[in-house]
Amino acid sequence: MGVLLLISSLCVLSEEVDTFLDEYRFNGYTFQWSSGLYLSIGEPVTFLIYPRADLEGVLCGIGGEAILDLRLELLGGGVDIIDDHPDDLPVLHFTTGSDPVSYTVSVTALDMLYGASADSVYVFCAMRPVKEEFDILDPVESDSAITGE
Numbered sequence: 001m002g003v004l005l006l007i008s009s010l011c012v013l014s015e016e017v018d019t020f021l022d023e024y025r026f027n028g029y030t031f032q033w034s035s036g037l038y039l040s041i042g043e044p045v046t047f048l049i050y051p052r053a054d055l056e057g058v059l060c061g062i063g064g065e066a067i068l069d070l071r072l073e074l075l076g077g078g079v080d081i082i083d084d085h086p087d088d089l090p091v092l093h094f095t096t097g098s099d100p101v102s103y104t105v106s107v108t109a110l111d112m113l114y115g116a117s118a119d120s121v122y123v124f125c126a127m128r129p130v131k132e133e134f135d136i137l138d139p140v141e142s143d144s145a146i147t148g149e
Contacts, residue, residue, distance in 0.1 A: 017122045021126060025126075028128045029057055032124075037121045037122070038121075039067075039109040041112050041116070046104060046107075049102070051125065053097060053098050054096060054130050056096075057127030058126055062123075063089070065119065066119040068112055069086045070089070070090055071083065071109075074092050076102055076103035076104055095130060
């Protein structure tokens with residue numbers, strides 16, 4: 001019986017993740033990976049991810065119905081980002097460097113509703129190529145300077 005509840009919970013979360021990924025795709029991001037997890041309250045789950053080099057994007061976690069506070073941490077490639085805000089949808093923005101590096105992701109359910117002790121979580125990553133920023137070295141002359149007014 002518990003297995004059926006877990007599967008149905010992950011299916012609902014999977015549909016929610018697809019909705020978020022559609023929004024990111026619309027903005028030029030590509031789906032990198034996603035993972036469904038079953039978390040017990042206060043017990044972190046840690047795993048490695050291997051994004052390509054020269055990308056910018058987000059690492060997101062989506063908590064199930066009972067999760068009130070989900071903590072997400074990304075460590076590696078010179079970054080250590082933690083979302084400590086009390087919510088069930090943490091989003092970490094990060095940029096990969098010029099060399100491919102492994103990143104450690106840690107997900108912890110800190111608080112749950114209804115006296116629950118465990119629930120499902122989906123973690124996903126959406127990335128896009130780093131946008132080049134242009135430096136303007138020479139100021140542009142105003143219209144009055146060009147026309148002689």
